[in-house]
Amino acid sequence: MSAPADPALLRTLETRAALLAAIRRFFAERDFIEVETPTVVPSPGLDPHLRAFEVRDPAGRSVGWLATSPEYQMKRLLCMGAKRVFQLCRSYRAEEYGRHHEREFTMLEWYRAPATSDDLIADTEALVAFAAKSLGKWTPELEPPWPRLSVDDALRAHADRTVDAVLVDEESFFRIWAEEVQPRLGADRPVVVTDWPRSMASLARIKPNGCADRFEAFFHGVELCNGFGELTDAVEQRRRFEHDRATRKAAGAPVYPIDERFIEGLQRGMPESAGNALGVDRLLMLLLGAESIQSTMAFPVERL
Amino acid sequence: MADTSDIKKGFKMLLDGVPYAVVDHQFVKPGKGQAFIRTRIKNMMTGAVIDRTFKSGEKLEKADTEERTMQYLYPEGEARVFMDTQSYEQLSLSNEQLGDNVNYLLDGTEVDVMLFEGRPIDVTPPTFVELEVTETEPGFKGDTSSNTTKPATLETGLQVNVPLFVNAGDKLKIDTRTGEYVERVKG
Numbered sequence A: 001m002s003a004p005a006d007p008a009l010l011r012t013l014e015t016r017a018a019l020l021a022a023i024r025r026f027f028a029e030r031d032f033i034e035v036e037t038p039t040v041v042p043s044p045g046l047d048p049h050l051r052a053f054e055v056r057d058p059a060g061r062s063v064g065w066l067a068t069s070p071e072y073q074m075k076r077l078l079c080m081g082a083k084r085v086f087q088l089c090r091s092y093r094a095e096e097y098g099r100h101h102e103r104e105f106t107m108l109e110w111y112r113a114p115a116t117s118d119d120l121i122a123d124t125e126a127l128v129a130f131a132a133k134s135l136g137k138w139t140p141e142l143e144p145p146w147p148r149l150s151v152d153d154a155l156r157a158h159a160d161r162t163v164d165a166v167l168v169d170e171e172s173f174f175r176i177w178a179e180e181v182q183p184r185l186g187a188d189r190p191v192v193v194t195d196w197p198r199s200m201a202s203l204a205r206i207k208p209n210g211c212a213d214r215f216e217a218f219f220h221g222v223e224l225c226n227g228f229g230e231l232t233d234a235v236e237q238r239r240r241f242e243h244d245r246a247t248r249k250a251a252g253a254p255v256y257p258i259d260e261r262f263i264e265g266l267q268r269g270m271p272e273s274a275g276n277a278l279g280v281d282r283l284l285m286l287l288l289g290a291e292s293i294q295s296t297m298a299f300p301v302e303r304l
Numbered sequence B: 001m002a003d004t005s006d007i008k009k010g011f012k013m014l015l016d017g018v019p020y021a022v023v024d025h026q027f028v029k030p031g032k033g034q035a036f037i038r039t040r041i042k043n044m045m046t047g048a049v050i051d052r053t054f055k056s057g058e059k060l061e062k063a064d065t066e067e068r069t070m071q072y073l074y075p076e077g078e079a080r081v082f083m084d085t086q087s088y089e090q091l092s093l094s095n096e097q098l099g100d101n102v103n104y105l106l107d108g109t110e111v112d113v114m115l116f117e118g119r120p121i122d123v124t125p126p127t128f129v130e131l132e133v134t135e136t137e138p139g140f141k142g143d144t145s146s147n148t149t150k151p152a153t154l155e156t157g158l159q160v161n162v163p164l165f166v167n168a169g170d171k172l173k174i175d176t177r178t179g180e181y182v183e184r185v186k187g
Helices: A006-029 A069-080 A117-134 A152-159 A169-182 A234-251 A260-269 A280-288 B095-102
Strands: A054-056 A062-064 A084-092 A103-110 A146-150 A191-194 A215-219 A222-229 A274-277 B012-015 B020-028 B036-043 B049-055 B058-062 B065-076 B079-084 B091-093 B110-116 B119-124 B128-136 B151-152 B159-163 B172-174 B181-185
Touching: A006 A084, A006 A117, A006 A280, A006 B036, A062 B119, A069 A084, A069 A103, A069 A260, A069 A274, A103 A280, A117 A191, A117 A215, A117 A274, A117 A280, A146 A152, A152 A169, A152 A191, A169 B036, A169 B049, A234 A260, A234 A280, A274 A280, B049 B119, B065 B091, B091 B095, B091 B119, B095 B119, B151 B172, B159 B172, B159 B181
Parallel strands: A146 A191
Antiparallel strands: A054 A062, A084 A103, A103 A274, A191 A215, A215 A222, A222 A274, B012 B020, B012 B058, B020 B036, B036 B049, B065 B079, B065 B110, B079 B091, B110 B119, B128 B151, B128 B172, B151 B159, B172 B181
16 A cells, blocks of 8 residues: 655655755754753643643553643753754644644754844844755845844834733734734745733843843744743742743643753753744745645644 | 634634634634634625634534525515425525526526525525527627627526527526536537
């Protein structure tokens, strides 16, 4: 029994392999080490809107969750003295399905110490340019540097509103963002959105201007990556985790444990650092001009 | 009760008492944010298409609709009477509800009738129907290729533009999606 030949898919898989090789070459040339961290983790991430798959042993006991990103363990490596690390791995998210979402997808995460979010934005621009050239998919609109705009700029430009006016509650912020702002971001060339509201800081530090030191790049309305100037304060990190747990509980969402070893790492000392998480399937989709991330995968759920 | 994970093309839901069918949909989740399903939905009563965004996980009420194959029987005042080909149950739709579709109804034509809460709200005729020309200017012999057309009236009252060679009494194949002439049927 064999499936019918699909030369177009095989060509896409060759391009995918070339992209992975280009990413590894890019980081090797910059003295990063490639690391591997576990897929099954004691806490899958506490951002209130993340849903994780729970993993059980044969006796039915929970042994943890599939990682929604390798973030905590990558940061523990920084606390252990690593300076430049990157990882290409599968990450898993429940209840996400659509042209730009798949329950398991390929994540690229990298961290630098010492570094600022500006260093990571520069890495991102250079990486995408390098990958596009390696794949023969270079176009001039990818040329760094990409335009920067704050969340407030983006709301003013595309929804004629200010961040203060929209942030009366998070749902209305995200509704306006999803309907009016994000679809128009990066229409001509990639853009980097900075200065997120401090309530959406997640694991980012707070900048002197009061905004979260967090950035996201968008191209053709697709979110390509999310990066932070990292929060290194263990007390503040625990406070945010407790707040996220309370938010989850109030919303009737599953409440995951706090990763205590991650907090211990911060207590021992995390260097000033910055990191970024980039969706490799989305990057491939954008470079190929494809309609969905599923079309860049051998076996998305719909064909599994 | 359905929720947003049931949304797919053609899914029918009730919003403010009106049935809508999903035309297009996209899952969106701004980074670290609330997930939404952006949809384009069609009002099944009026045909109007609107955009609507739902929170992921939001409960939806399924619209109680069903499609049945029915046969057109006869006109009755300002309405047309149809019969279910399985149950022989009869029901009527007003000419206003039928709109342009009245032009494709001949005795015995089978159509798909959409029912909402048991009441007919829409009719889909066959994609192609064959109708006889009742009135048109006499044809020019031999002219089978010209791009020039002339008006013709068909047996249901439908007006179409036809090639010059078409004569009264000819049977024509009509595309009901566009209301346009396709070809002359050899009779």
